Amino acid sequence: MKHAEDLSGILAAVHGEMQSHLGHGKPADYIPALARVDPKQFGMAAVTIEGEAVAVGDADVAFSIQSLSKVFTLTMALEKMGNDLWTRVGREPSGSRFNSMVRLEQEHGIPRNPLINAGALVVSDVLLGQGLPHAAIGRITDFLREVSSDPEVSIDMEVAQSEADTGFLNASLANFLKASGNLHGPVEDVLDVYFHQCALAMSCRQLARAGLYLAHGGADPLTRARVTTPVRARRINAVMMTCGHYDASGEFAFRVGLPGKSGVGGGILAIAPRKGAVAVWSPGLNPAGTSHVGALALERFAALSGWSVF
Numbered sequence: 001m002k003h004a005e006d007l008s009g010i011l012a013a014v015h016g017e018m019q020s021h022l023g024h025g026k027p028a029d030y031i032p033a034l035a036r037v038d039p040k041q042f043g044m045a046a047v048t049i050e051g052e053a054v055a056v057g058d059a060d061v062a063f064s065i066q067s068l069s070k071v072f073t074l075t076m077a078l079e080k081m082g083n084d085l086w087t088r089v090g091r092e093p094s095g096s097r098f099n100s101m102v103r104l105e106q107e108h109g110i111p112r113n114p115l116i117n118a119g120a121l122v123v124s125d126v127l128l129g130q131g132l133p134h135a136a137i138g139r140i141t142d143f144l145r146e147v148s149s150d151p152e153v154s155i156d157m158e159v160a161q162s163e164a165d166t167g168f169l170n171a172s173l174a175n176f177l178k179a180s181g182n183l184h185g186p187v188e189d190v191l192d193v194y195f196h197q198c199a200l201a202m203s204c205r206q207l208a209r210a211g212l213y214l215a216h217g218g219a220d221p222l223t224r225a226r227v228t229t230p231v232r233a234r235r236i237n238a239v240m241m242t243c244g245h246y247d248a249s250g251e252f253a254f255r256v257g258l259p260g261k262s263g264v265g266g267g268i269l270a271i272a273p274r275k276g277a278v279a280v281w282s283p284g285l286n287p288a289g290t291s292h293v294g295a296l297a298l299e300r301f302a303a304l305s306g307w308s309v310f
C-alpha cells in the first residue's frame with residue numbers, strides 16, 4: 001500500500017511531467033459557459049482508504065463535474081430502485097459518443113448503459129420520481145456534500161442555464177425515451193434535473209474524497225457511513241471500467257487500467273478498489289472528449305503507483 005509520502009512524490013512527479021503538455025487539447029465549446037475556462041489549468045488529488053490525501057496544482061479549484069455526476073446519480077438510483085433499474089437501462093458499452101441517438105432507436109428506448117446520456121436521463125427520471133425537479137436536485141447536491149464530507153459543494157447556475165440553452169440533443173434523447181415509455185416524469189423536468197447535476201462544481205480534492213466509497217466496498221472508510229452495498233459498488237466500478245469513457249473506454253482501460261469516468265469539463269475520476277480514489281482536471285479535451293492532460297496524468301499515475309487493477 002502506498003503511503004502519503006510515496007503518493008505525494010508520485011503526484012509531484014506526474015505534475016512535473018505534465019508541464020510540457022498543458023494547454024494541449026481544446027475545452028468543450030458546445031456549452032458556452034464551459035468554453036471560457038483557462039485550458040492551462042491542471043489539478044490532481046488522491047485519497048487512500050486510510051484517509052491520506054495528497055494534491056497538486058489546481059486541486060482545490062472547483063470545475064464543472066459534468067458527466068462525473070453520472071456515477072453518483074447511478075449510486076442513488078440503485079439505492080432507490082435496486083436491481084429493477086436494470087430493466088430500464090443496460091450495462092453494455094455503447095461504442096458510440098456520449099450523446100448518440102443511434103442505438104437508442106435500434107434498441108427500443110433502452111439505453112445501453114447508465115453512463116451515456118440516454119442512460120443518465122433514465123437515472124435522472126428515477127431520482128425525479130413523482131416530485132419536483134428542485135427536490136431531486138437538492139437530494140443530488142446533498143448526496144455529493146455527504147460523500148465529499150464538504151457542505152460547500154454547490155451548483156454553478158450559469159453552467160446549468162448554458163446547458164439548458166444548448167441542450168438540443170439531450171432534449172431529443174429525452175423525448176425519444178418518453179415516446180418509448182422509458183421516462184415516467186415530464187421531459188422538461190427530467191432535463192432540468194440532468195442539466196443541474198452536470199453543473200455541480202467540485203474540485204479534484206472533493207471528487208477524490210467523494211469517490212472513496214467505491215474503493216471501499218460501498219462504505220465511506222472515514223465516516224463509516226454505508227453509501228451502497230458491496231455488490232453495487234463492485235458493479236458501479238465494472239460499469240465505469242467498461243462504459244465510463246464511452247467509445248474510448250477500451251483505450252482508457254488499456255492505458256490506465258482503473259474504473260474511470262470522464263466529463264467534458266475536463267475532469268476524470270478513477271477508482272482503485274481497496275486502495276483509494278484519484279481525480280484529475282485539465283480542461284483541454286482530446287478528440288474523444290476526455291481531458292487530454294488528465295488521461296496522460298492518470299496513465300503515469302497508474303504506472304508509478306501500481307494502482308491499476310490489472
Ligand code: DON
Nearest residue numbers: 066067098117198262263264
Ligand atoms: O450532456 C451534456 O451535454 C453534458 N452536460 C455532459 C456531457 C459530458 O460530460 C459527457 N462526457 N464526457
